[in-house]
Amino acid sequence: MWLVFGRGQGGHDISVLIMIRCLRVLHTQSDRDVTVCRRLAKGVIDMARMEAQLRRSGLDWTVVRPPRLTNGQKTGAYRTAIHQHLTKAQGITRADLADYMIKSIPDEATYRAVVEISN
Incomplete structure (x- = not known):
């Protein structure tokens, strides 16, 4: 999920981009889990590429x-x-995640940063 907050004329000058990256990591080795991991592998690679592109961007x-x-x-x-x-990140409500994302917009410490969050 991407949330883009822009300012400027006609919305062309994007100032802040916030992206949610979710992926449950499986820690067991059952046949079912291995199959799921193989199916998720492409998504993991895509997310890593996306983060690399963000790091190279001027955003x-x-x-x-x-x-x-x-x-x-x-x-x-x-x-x-x-x-x-x-550590010990178990879950977070969607409402708390949204609250954090809105509140983090003016926080320059979160710019060009990866933030882990949990209740």
């Missing part, structure tokens, strides 16, 4: 990596890690 971008998305009310209680792995 102010943020890649937000939530774990499992859940339904539920906004709590405002979430943890983030910028350019780091977030």
